[in-house]
Amino acid sequence: MENSERDLAENLVEVVVERVLPGGLGLAHFDGRTIFVSLSAPGDRLRVKIERVKGNVAFAAINEILEPSSVRIEPPCPYFGRCGGCDFQQMNYASQLDAKAEMIRDCLRRIGGIENVPEFSLTPAPNEWHYRSRAQWQYDAVQRRLGYFESGSRNVCDVAECAVLAPELQSTLTSLREQMEQGALPDDARDFRAVVGDTGVSISNSVRNPTVREGASNQTPVDISRTIAGETYRLNAESFFQTNADLLPQLIEAALHDAQGERALELYCGVGLLTIPLARKFTSVVGVESDSAAVKFAQSSLGLAGLSNTKIAREDVGTWLASNEQNLRSGAPDFLLLDPPRTGAESRVIAGILGFKPKRICYVSCDPATLARDLKKLIAGGYSLDSIVAFDMFPQTHHVETVVHLVLAPSVD
Numbered sequence: 001m002e003n004s005e006r007d008l009a010e011n012l013v014e015v016v017v018e019r020v021l022p023g024g025l026g027l028a029h030f031d032g033r034t035i036f037v038s039l040s041a042p043g044d045r046l047r048v049k050i051e052r053v054k055g056n057v058a059f060a061a062i063n064e065i066l067e068p069s070s071v072r073i074e075p076p077c078p079y080f081g082r083c084g085g086c087d088f089q090q091m092n093y094a095s096q097l098d099a100k101a102e103m104i105r106d107c108l109r110r111i112g113g114i115e116n117v118p119e120f121s122l123t124p125a126p127n128e129w130h131y132r133s134r135a136q137w138q139y140d141a142v143q144r145r146l147g148y149f150e151s152g153s154r155n156v157c158d159v160a161e162c163a164v165l166a167p168e169l170q171s172t173l174t175s176l177r178e179q180m181e182q183g184a185l186p187d188d189a190r191d192f193r194a195v196v197g198d199t200g201v202s203i204s205n206s207v208r209n210p211t212v213r214e215g216a217s218n219q220t221p222v223d224i225s226r227t228i229a230g231e232t233y234r235l236n237a238e239s240f241f242q243t244n245a246d247l248l249p250q251l252i253e254a255a256l257h258d259a260q261g262e263r264a265l266e267l268y269c270g271v272g273l274l275t276i277p278l279a280r281k282f283t284s285v286v287g288v289e290s291d292s293a294a295v296k297f298a299q300s301s302l303g304l305a306g307l308s309n310t311k312i313a314r315e316d317v318g319t320w321l322a323s324n325e326q327n328l329r330s331g332a333p334d335f336l337l338l339d340p341p342r343t344g345a346e347s348r349v350i351a352g353i354l355g356f357k358p359k360r361i362c363y364v365s366c367d368p369a370t371l372a373r374d375l376k377k378l379i380a381g382g383y384s385l386d387s388i389v390a391f392d393m394f395p396q397t398h399h400v401e402t403v404v405h406l407v408l409a410p411s412v413d
């Protein structure tokens with residue numbers, strides 16, 4: 001069989017990757033069709049296997065590297081490609097940063113409708129490897145596997161050493177694996193979560209079929225403390241905490257450097273990473289967070305810091321905004337900070353914010369696409385971009401953290 005006939009029969013096509021898109025896939029074209037190629041690098045000439053077609057778009061995997069991109073490197077991790085954790089190890093670090101900056105610009109332009117995206121800096125991570133201080137490991141008790149989900153599946157990729165884990169978490173993973181080999185891990189465990197503190201690691205595990213709630217923890221993890229930029233935060237393995245502590249002092253500074261006034265409101269405040277620095281700057285602060293454990297930790301850390309000017313409401317942000325609408329309209333906070341999960345802020349949250357229009361907003365985001373979607377609405381509601389900065393909190397993956405400041409344009413009437 002001729003090469004081209006075989007290629008056609010096996011769904012193989014030859015493409016050149018033009019750039020990396022938000023979401024981490026490489027963009028290529030073939031025969032008028034857009035092809036998304038996973039784990040590729042810009043400039044790669046590849047033979048790819050089309051795995052899925054949706055309208056004019058096809059999703060493909062690399063079958064053969066015909067000519068590697070000048071930024072392509074040998075991924076150092078032996079699990080790369082199978083493990084769903086990292087998707088950027090095939091690119092050198094400088095090109096990972098270029099790709100992330102381009103993703104932010106692309107989202108702001110295409111999704112946010114911002115024509116002239118201002119120049120912004122993207123601060124590299126001090127540690128490209130071994131930076132993760134929070135992790136979740138999937139457990140398959142039948143196959144005796146502990147690691148991360150394989151990409152695009154619920155199969156557990158058994159990982160003995162993870163190249164992005166902080167040393168403390170690597171030791172935790174090694175010790176859990178020893179217990180697994182001795183048959184000492186609970187059979188009903190679904191996953192294990194761990195987070196590094198100043199003096200130890202907090203670990204929890206969720207169970208597969210709890211009588212109470214799927215995914216509930218079957219043991220209470222120990223509470224620990226973590227000191228960031230001179231402030232001490234209480235937390236445990238169950239609550240959200242940023243995965244990369246190395247850049248947190250700069251992130252906090254970028255979010256709050258020019259925040260000032262009497263009253264601040266913080267939506268999605270978590271365990272209070274940004275709440276304590278806010279409480280140092282404002283006369284009064286209100287934080288809103290739905291996770292009751294995170295609320296308890298935020299309150300406890302504020303108490304330990306001797307800060308009594310801050311109230312934390314345990315509520316869904318949208319519900320809280322709706323029930324406080326009148327108060328917010330009659331006296332808007334001077335500064336609004338929001339750091340929502342990857343899905344961004346719900347429509348009703350953005351509508352709620354536009355109902356009382358604080359003079360300044362800082363939006364901290366770990367997903368440029370949902371950030372751009374929400375910025376579009378805020379800009380249409382009267383805000384303009386004041387500044388953008390980005391931080392590479394997640395080397396070896398396509399994820400990136402962005403901090404955007406917005407100001408309310410003066411009203412024309």
Ligand SMILES: C[S@@+](CC[C@H](N)C(=O)[O-])C[C@H]1O[C@@H](n2cnc3c(N)ncnc32)[C@H](O)[C@@H]1O
Nearest residue numbers: 240268269270273289290291316317339340341
């Ligand atoms: C990206 S984290 C940010 C937390 C905090 N700013 C930090 O850096 O540690 C988002 C937080 O929003 C909370 N959250 C998610 N959806 C929420 C909702 N609808 N209402 C209130 N809080 C929510 C999560 O529990 C999580 O603590």
